[in-house]
Amino acid sequence: MGSSIFSLEVAARLDRAPDLLNQLRSTIKDHPQAVSLQQKWQLYKRASDALIANLGLVERGCWDYFEQDDKAEKDFKMWLGGMTTEEGARRQPSGKADAYRGGDPRYLTFTMTFLMLKPSPTDVAVARLCDIPEPHLWRRDVFGRILAGLGVVNFASVKSDVMYLIPRDDDWGLTVDDMREEKFAYLRPIVG
Amino acid sequence: MTNNAGPVFTRKESIDKPGIIGARWWQESIATEVPRRNALKGLLALGGVLGAMALIGTCASRAFSSGGSSSGGTSLFGGPPDVEFAPKASLDMQKEFGWNFGATGEALVFDGTSTTPFDKSSLDSIDKDLAPGNPAYAPYFVPTLFQSPNAMPKSKPTGDPEAAAFQPLKDVLVPVLTPAMTTAFNQGKALAALLAVDPHAKDVAVIVDMPGASAIAFAAGMAGVRDPVFLIDNWPHPRGVVAAHLTLAAAIYYQPLFAKARPQSAKARPMFVLDRNRLATYIDDATQFDNRHTAKMPTANKLIELGVKHLLYVGPNAVDRFELDDLVDDFLAYAASRFSFHVCPAMAFEQEPGIAEPFWYGGSKTANANFWSHWDSAATLRTPNEVQVYTPKARTTPYSSGTPTPSTTSPTRPRPSSFGMVPVAVAVGTGVILGARASRSGSWNRTTSPSTSS
Numbered sequence: 001m002g003s004s005i006f007s008l009e010v011a012a013r014l015d016r017a018p019d020l021l022n023q024l025r026s027t028i029k030d031h032p033q034a035v036s037l038q039q040k041w042q043l044y045k046r047a048s049d050a051l052i053a054n055l056g057l058v059e060r061g062c063w064d065y066f067e068q069d070d071k072a073e074k075d076f077k078m079w080l081g082g083m084t085t086e087e088g089a090r091r092q093p094s095g096k097a098d099a100y101r102g103g104d105p106r107y108l109t110f111t112m113t114f115l116m117l118k119p120s121p122t123d124v125a126v127a128r129l130c131d132i133p134e135p136h137l138w139r140r141d142v143f144g145r146i147l148a149g150l151g152v153v154n155f156a157s158v159k160s161d162v163m164y165l166i167p168r169d170d171d172w173g174l175t176v177d178d179m180r181e182e183k184f185a186y187l188r189p190i191v192g
Numbered sequence: 193m194t195n196n197a198g199p200v201f202t203r204k205e206s207i208d209k210p211g212i213i214g215a216r217w218w219q220e221s222i223a224t225e226v227p228r229r230n231a232l233k234g235l236l237a238l239g240g241v242l243g244a245m246a247l248i249g250t251c252a253s254r255a256f257s258s259g260g261s262s263s264g265g266t267s268l269f270g271g272p273p274d275v276e277f278a279p280k281a282s283l284d285m286q287k288e289f290g291w292n293f294g295a296t297g298e299a300l301v302f303d304g305t306s307t308t309p310f311d312k313s314s315l316d317s318i319d320k321d322l323a324p325g326n327p328a329y330a331p332y333f334v335p336t337l338f339q340s341p342n343a344m345p346k347s348k349p350t351g352d353p354e355a356a357a358f359q360p361l362k363d364v365l366v367p368v369l370t371p372a373m374t375t376a377f378n379q380g381k382a383l384a385a386l387l388a389v390d391p392h393a394k395d396v397a398v399i400v401d402m403p404g405a406s407a408i409a410f411a412a413g414m415a416g417v418r419d420p421v422f423l424i425d426n427w428p429h430p431r432g433v434v435a436a437h438l439t440l441a442a443a444i445y446y447q448p449l450f451a452k453a454r455p456q457s458a459k460a461r462p463m464f465v466l467d468r469n470r471l472a473t474y475i476d477d478a479t480q481f482d483n484r485h486t487a488k489m490p491t492a493n494k495l496i497e498l499g500v501k502h503l504l505y506v507g508p509n510a511v512d513r514f515e516l517d518d519l520v521d522d523f524l525a526y527a528a529s530r531f532s533f534h535v536c537p538a539m540a541f542e543q544e545p546g547i548a549e550p551f552w553y554g555g556s557k558t559a560n561a562n563f564w565s566h567w568d569s570a571a572t573l574r575t576p577n578e579v580q581v582y583t584p585k586a587r588t589t590p591y592s593s594g595t596p597t598p599s600t601t602s603p604t605r606p607r608p609s610s611f612g613m614v615p616v617a618v619a620v621g622t623g624v625i626l627g628a629r630a631s632r633s634g635s636w637n638r639t640t641s642p643s644t645s646s
Contacts (some may be wrong), residue, residue: 004602025213028214028215029213029216031203031217032203033202033203034200034201034202034203035200035201035202035203035217036200036201037200037201039215040201041407045335059509059511060511071578080205080216082204083205083207083212083214083216084205084207084442085384086207086209086212088212089209089211089212090211091211091217095210098469103575104576104577104578105509105510105511105576105577106461111214116591126458133301134431134479134480135301135431135432135433135435135480136301141303141631154223155200155201155219156200157222159218159219159222160204160216160217160219161201161216161217162215162216163212163214163215164207164212164214164215165212165214166211167210167211167212167213168208168209168211168212168213168214169210169211171210172210172211176510176511176576176577177576180509180511180516181509189403189508189512190436191403192372
């Protein structure tokens with residue numbers, strides 16, 4: 001059996017959506033040590049719904065689907081590395097942002113990655129979901145379509161998954177200068 | 193949907209710190225069926241160090257295999273070479289063979305809708321309606337985009353006889369209005385209201401550098417208070433890297449407004465309008481058409497002649513509030529000529545929470561009153577989402593030398609080698625252009641078919 005991979009990461013205005021951080025953080029914290037397939041589906045549904053509800057505040061993002069075995073496994077390791085190395089996280093707090101009045105914006109990033117079994121109905125469904133014409137890859141409505149479509153994932157066909165959120169605490173949000181760093185260059189401006 | 197079996201995923205790694213929280217889970221029952229499980233686990237254990245390095249650019253491309261091209265300079269049938277491929281300027285090819293060169297019959301996809309009545313005959317005058325009102329600014333106007341709707345091909349590619357019939361761009365264009373455009377329009381209005389009344393603004397030229405449709409909308413919001421000088425130097429294409437058709441569709445939507453405002457705009461300082469997507473990442477010449485372009489700004493001396501002393505650069509948001517790479521050398525030249533610079537992201541103009549209109553600097557009428565005091569204050573006192581003094585910095589990039597050289601007088605300004613180029617099939621011996629290499633109906637493509645892996 002082979003592997004395929006689906007990954008999605010978004011950067012949203014933390015200072016404009018104070019509840020989003022709580023919602024996304026809870027989906028990770030509520031993941032127990034051992035999770036059933038149904039629980040996992042519901043937790044990802046919660047995360048997706050929270051992002052869709054705040055899609056207008058997502059400024060940057062990216063998503064991938066790859067069906068080549070080697071690429072899938074290599075990329076999964078790479079996305080996991082984004083968490084284990086804490087590469088994107090701040091080393092110091094940045095302070096809480098002023099929610100409405102001209103304060104320095106703050107950002108959060110949320111990342112999810114599935115290493116899927118291939119062939120499997122889930123792999124086929126995700127491939128279909130991700131069949132987006134090249135010029136439209138980074139459109140806001142495309143991110144919405146993909147997030148809304150993740151219900152097609154049957155976790156019986158998922159070998160491993162990674163979910164992480166930067167930051168955990170609201171006074172550790174990413175700043176504009178953080179987002180401008182080269183390490184975040186892979187996040188595309190969302191169009192539309 | 194999945195079943196209700198007991199726990200099957202086990203948490204293998206987790207992190208829980210103020211700056212990051214996350215975890216990885218593993219489904220052992222599947223993992224045991226995966227031949228490469230052990231290898232993968234080994235890789236995962238090493239993932240940290242390598243992962244962070246490789247993370248950059250992951251999303252910069254999807255798994256598109258190179259498709260479309262066949263055998264380069266060799267014959268399709270194994271004989272001596274009869275076709276070779278060469279890069280040509282994309283815009284030149286569009287002007288020669290039509291706006292949809294290599295993709296006739298492929299549709300443009302439009303965002304948004306407009307219920308405004310639309311008379312296609314108005315497209316006949318779009319390049320005039322959107323020209324600067326002040327004749328002194330006319331030499332700097334780049335009308336390229338607005339000339340595309342009515343342009344007809346001069347010839348037909350001889351090697352692509354089965355290509356769909358040409359359809360003029362004006363026949364497939366529609367005006368669009370999106371929520372992003374409405375926001376940008378209101379942001380432009382809010383800035384215009386500030387510039388219209390304060391003596392500070394007397395000698396200020398504005399440079400609007402936002403994604404195409406939003407740039408048009410922002411300029412529309414400012415029309416009458418500043419005279420728009422569009423610098424959009426490309427044509428739409430069905431596979432365009434730059435979605436110029438959306439920019440054009442936005443321009444069509446606001447065309448009546450621009451036309452009506454022209455007499456008033458003619459009395460105002462200039463506002464140079466750029467499409468921030470002009471340097472968009474180009475991935476694959478088989479699936480995309482490189483219609484990127486660079487900004488052509490007036491020289492410092494010309495700006496001085498136009499009475500400009502100060503420049504306000506408007507990017508879309510706090511992250512993208514500084515100049516793109518192709519403006520670096522121009523900005524350095526302006527700075528060397530003692531122009532003063534300010535930057536202000538469009539997102540500095542917001543609606544007051546809970547109140548429908550209007551947009552204000554800082555999101556409220558109270559904050560709006562601080563615009564000029566922010567303008568005059570030291571940059572270190574300002575946040576990225578506010579107007580602030582700016583000193584252009586030298587950067588050497590694929591589009592800039594990091595030296596103060598004007599774009600309009602420097603033919604040697606750096607560019608990536610294939611920038612704005614399209615590969616075409618050329619007949620060996622005669623040099624006749626047969627068609628676009630990526631044309632699906634081109635004879636040079638009939639032995640292979642494009643493929644994507646996703």
